[in-house]
Amino acid sequence: MSRTVRDAAVTVFSALLVAAGLKLFLIPHQLLSGGVAGAASVLGYLTNPKYISAIYFAINLPILIWGFIAVGKKYIGLSMLCVASTTWFLAVIPQVQVTKDPILASIFGGVIIAGGVGFSLRAGGSSGGFDILGSIITRKRDVPIGTVLFVMDGVVILTLGFMKSWDSALYAMLCVFVKSRVVNLIHIRHVKLTCFIVTKHKNEMLERLNQLPHGVTVVNTEGGYSHEGNTMLMTVTTRYELAELRKAVMSVDPTAFVNVLETVEILGRFKRLA
Numbered sequence: 001m002s003r004t005v006r007d008a009a010v011t012v013f014s015a016l017l018v019a020a021g022l023k024l025f026l027i028p029h030q031l032l033s034g035g036v037a038g039a040a041s042v043l044g045y046l047t048n049p050k051y052i053s054a055i056y057f058a059i060n061l062p063i064l065i066w067g068f069i070a071v072g073k074k075y076i077g078l079s080m081l082c083v084a085s086t087t088w089f090l091a092v093i094p095q096v097q098v099t100k101d102p103i104l105a106s107i108f109g110g111v112i113i114a115g116g117v118g119f120s121l122r123a124g125g126s127s128g129g130f131d132i133l134g135s136i137i138t139r140k141r142d143v144p145i146g147t148v149l150f151v152m153d154g155v156v157i158l159t160l161g162f163m164k165s166w167d168s169a170l171y172a173m174l175c176v177f178v179k180s181r182v183v184n185l186i187h188i189r190h191v192k193l194t195c196f197i198v199t200k201h202k203n204e205m206l207e208r209l210n211q212l213p214h215g216v217t218v219v220n221t222e223g224g225y226s227h228e229g230n231t232m233l234m235t236v237t238t239r240y241e242l243a244e245l246r247k248a249v250m251s252v253d254p255t256a257f258v259n260v261l262e263t264v265e266i267l268g269r270f271k272r273l274a
Helices: 003-029 035-046 049-070 073-092 102-122 130-141 145-163 166-186 202-209 239-252
Strands: 192-199 217-222 229-238 257-263
Touching (some): 003 035, 003 049, 003 073, 035 049, 035 145, 049 073, 049 130, 102 166, 130 145, 145 166, 192 239, 229 239, 239 257
Antiparallel strands (some): 192 257, 217 229
């Protein structure tokens, strides 16, 4: 299976999760997930819930057009597929009240929707709406996308509180909080790691690491016990790319000593993932 087909399949599955979380948990209790889906839900609750899928698509359309200009074709192409699939799934999935407890509905609805959002982001697209705006901010400011979505979703929740009830708004806030935490666990491109690699195969290791997108610093070292000369290579990568780095190191020197630390802040040049 080619990567394009795989990414498209993951995107459609992500759309199914988003739609299922809405139709099975949130909409039966007239709750929100935040974002464009939340805005569409508010309008649907005030008019007719059966129009939520159409409203969702209508709000997403101008955002997708703007994102096509600001982000890129592949990202928006997958986002359009996700929005179209979510719209269709919202129309065909029956509205079923899985639980009568609105708190459980908020939590599990948030987890399921977050799974859809997170997997679509990892596939290289988004579930549309605020995810596109959040991705643009994350790429420019390098902050967790779940945090960005949490802030923007707050506006939609306040609207629900003023227009419907504050109980519903507080349930929605719980859902959005759960969603933001799960999205941050799945979408990990913003998490930076500093890797220290001690090896005797300096040239081969450098040649292999230079094929990766991030720079490498070389430090000549000496073993404190053996007093033998070694080379320590330092590079900063992301948690998303760590598996590829590990594979590269082991392919050159399976006996290399590797120490991986989470990085709090980076100043200066660092190539961010598109």
